[in-house]
Amino acid sequence: MADYAQGGKGKAKPEYVITFNDDIHTIIVVECKNTAKKHCSVHLNKPGGFAVDGVLYYAKFLKQEYNVIAIAVSGTNVDNMKVDTYYWQQGQEQYSSLKKAKDIILEPKNYIELIRGNKLKKAYSLDEIRNTAIDMHNSLREIKVTEAHKPIFIAGVLIALNDEDFAKSYSMLSSYKLVMQNIQTWNNYSLDYLFDFVKGKRLTKADMLPGNVNFLGAISENNGVREKIATSQYCKPNCITVNYNGSVGEAFNKRIHFGHLMMLTFCMRRIFGN
Numbered sequence: 001m002a003d004y005a006q007g008g009k010g011k012a013k014p015e016y017v018i019t020f021n022d023d024i025h026t027i028i029v030v031e032c033k034n035t036a037k038k039h040c041s042v043h044l045n046k047p048g049g050f051a052v053d054g055v056l057y058y059a060k061f062l063k064q065e066y067n068v069i070a071i072a073v074s075g076t077n078v079d080n081m082k083v084d085t086y087y088w089q090q091g092q093e094q095y096s097s098l099k100k101a102k103d104i105i106l107e108p109k110n111y112i113e114l115i116r117g118n119k120l121k122k123a124y125s126l127d128e129i130r131n132t133a134i135d136m137h138n139s140l141r142e143i144k145v146t147e148a149h150k151p152i153f154i155a156g157v158l159i160a161l162n163d164e165d166f167a168k169s170y171s172m173l174s175s176y177k178l179v180m181q182n183i184q185t186w187n188n189y190s191l192d193y194l195f196d197f198v199k200g201k202r203l204t205k206a207d208m209l210p211g212n213v214n215f216l217g218a219i220s221e222n223n224g225v226r227e228k229i230a231t232s233q234y235c236k237p238n239c240i241t242v243n244y245n246g247s248v249g250e251a252f253n254k255r256i257h258f259g260h261l262m263m264l265t266f267c268m269r270r271i272f273g274n
Contacts, residue, residue: 012048014058018108025090026067028111031055032074039074039082052084059095063088069111070095087115100172151251155240156194162238198235218246 018028031054033039040052047057051072059070068088075081085101098114110120145153160166170179191197203215211230219226224241243250 012054012057014055020108020112023112026069026112026115027062028069028071028108029055029058029062030071030073031058032072034074034076036075036080036082039072040084051082056086056088056095059086059088063090063092063095066090067115069098069115071101071105071111073105085111152240152242155251159238159240195240203229216241216252218243218250220247220250224250224252 014029015032016028016030018030020026031051033051038050041050044050044053044056047054051074055070055072059068062068067090070086070088072084072086073081074083081103083101083103083105085098086095087098088095098111100114100120101111106114106120113120140150140153161170200216208215208227209230210228212228213231213234214225215227215229215231216224217226220243224243241252
């Protein structure tokens with residue numbers, strides 16, 4: 001990067017500077033341009049005219065006193081805006097690019113989590129959840145996932161996220177659109193290739209003893225948990241349970257051990273990764 005000894009005319013300042021009460025040594029600086037054409041120059045040496053050039057210009061001097069998270073945003077429409085984020089640690093000569101924040105804008109605290117290598121968290125509004133659900137419904141219909149298979153499909157994705165290798169590849173997809181595009185490249189497998197099937201055992205009310213183990217019944221609410229029982233027989237977690245009587249077809253993702261069940265269980269085989 002060229003030396004920014006020569007600045008522009010007038011008093012330059014970024015659009016936003018964000019500080020943290022619980023981390024006074026780290027700040028966020030944001031530089032914005034109203035068109036993606038002004039995102040960055042070829043040699044990153046025009047801080048007055050381009051977002052990336054400008055935010056790195058500020059970060060170069062601020063890093064003498066702070067750890068600087070530098071965010072360059074260009075464009076006014078979320079569908080075609082460009083976003084690049086950099087981290088310039090205090091006193092260091094070189095900055096690094098935060099690839100996971102490419103073309104997305106995070107909540108301020110999530111940038112701190114990102115540079116620390118922690119999992120990101122997001123609070124979704126009802127409108128965002130509703131719009132995502134509509135997009136997911138339409139995308140699953142396009143790849144011919146039937147209504148009957150949707151609960152199993154979604155539960156399967158949730159279970160797969162417990163796999164370290166899958167979770168790492170999933171976290172590299174920066175938008176829901178990329179997730180769905182990735183899903184469409186998946187191969188077709190029969191269920192018996194992916195799962196071991198375990199049939200449930202009947203347990204009558206008279207034989208139940210109160211305890212702290214989940215008993216799964218053929219119901220449609222409470223994630224399938226009818227009540228707590230005492231038992232020494234456990235089913236392994238990370239599986240999908242499907243009712244074959246009562247509320248037929250209801251499916252639940254189970255992430256903890258549970259006791260007797262009156263349903264069919266799909267137990268995921270570890271066939272990918274290790």
